[in-house]
Amino acid sequence: MYSNKTLPSLRVNPQSVPAHFSMFSRASSSSRGSRHPPRLMRKTTPDKGENMKTSKKLLAILPAIALVAASCGGSDGDSSSEAPAETDAAPVETDAPEEVDQTQAGDLTFHMITHSDDGPFWSVVQRGADAAAEDLGVTLVWKPGVNDAQVMVQDIEAAVAEGTDGIAASLPDPDALVGPLQAAVGEGIPVITLNSGANDYQDIGALTHVGQSEDVAGNGAGERFNDAGATKVLCAFQEQGNVGLEERCNGLAETFGGETVIEFMGLDADTTEQQNTINAFLAADPDIDGVLGVGPVITMSALRAAQDLGRELTIGGFDMTPDLLGAIEAGDVAFTVDQQQYLQGYMPVLLMYLNVTNQNTLGGGLPILTGPGFVTTDNATAVIELSAAGTR
DSSP states (O other): OOEOOOOOOOOTTTTTTTOOOSSTTSOOOOGTTTOOOOOOSSOOOOOOOHOOOOOOHHHHHHHHHHHHHHHTTTOSOOOOTSSOOOOOOOOOOOOOOOOOOOEEOOGEEEEEEESSSSSSHHHHHHHHHHHHHHHHHHEEEEEEOOOOOHHHHHHHHHHHHTOOSEEEEEEHHHHHHHHHHHHHHHTTOOEEEEEOTTTTTTHHHHOOOEOOOOOHHHHHHHHHHHHHOOSSSEEEOOTOHHHHHHHHHHHHHHSSSSEEEEEEEEOOOHHHHHHHHHHHHHHOOOOEEEESSHHOOOHHHHHHHHHTTOOOOOOEEESEEEHHHHHHHHSHHHHEEOHHHHHHHHHHHHHHHHHHHHHOOEEEEEOOOOOOEEEEEETTHHHHHHTTTOOO
């Protein structure tokens, strides 16, 4: 049990920008020992059909590019009327090829390797990834690790051996996964982390991370429990060894003004056992007046346990399922943290595509954040409609 103590949590250093974040990060194969050297553009002129295909693909991805550009910063001021500053500096030379092959999208295969199970959260991530692959005309290989880091290691090594064009991976267990992903980068394969890994992706040499800052999300949850007047909150987590879940509880403890108790309450795969464990824990401690579930399934288990005991608790959660959204709409759950997991599937595929075909990188060395946002009774009805469509 952890009481008023936090588990170790690393922080992203905004000043730490890896050297490989440049427009032509894969331009020079000699500097990285890549077995994926840049392909030189053929001198043949594409026919009208190919031009039309390319135009359609660009039109399809432009809205997503605009979304990321907006999220990555920029000035609020209007600089369109300002003339460029004069300089005597000579143009900077690079060793990038003058012509980069616009690789045919149909030839590209990307792997998405995560700790996902077949639950409702990851089904939305997969739906986003599949949509991006269809929009871009690439092949996506989805590999669920089912919360087993060793399965993920095997899938990463197999993808490298198969000659994948890019790997998007979650990072629930950095100790097990950083090494294999570093090896992929060493082979010249672009790597992007998603969902978990915001504090470790730079060590890998990944292009960027797509997800939310878990400790910041926990901070926001703590403030909401403060506003609700809670004095002792149980932070219930469902997967041991997942640093992202630990960071959520740590973030809660940082901002919550009362006592925080952090406990493993059983796996989502057995909701009956999970609910019974929470029920027993609440029964043994009548001072607990709030519960934060760091996933949607365990949040609903906490709600059912409280209802069985006849306890009125402030309950908050992470992520979304139809039943959790319904409970928020009904006022039984105060809030859930929304990390927009559809984007966590869609954006990595788009970013790998742009890097391979056009040597683009986004994020400027910092994560591309998809959250946190909060769903409350104020906006639950609107989000329910989007969730029914499978995109939230």
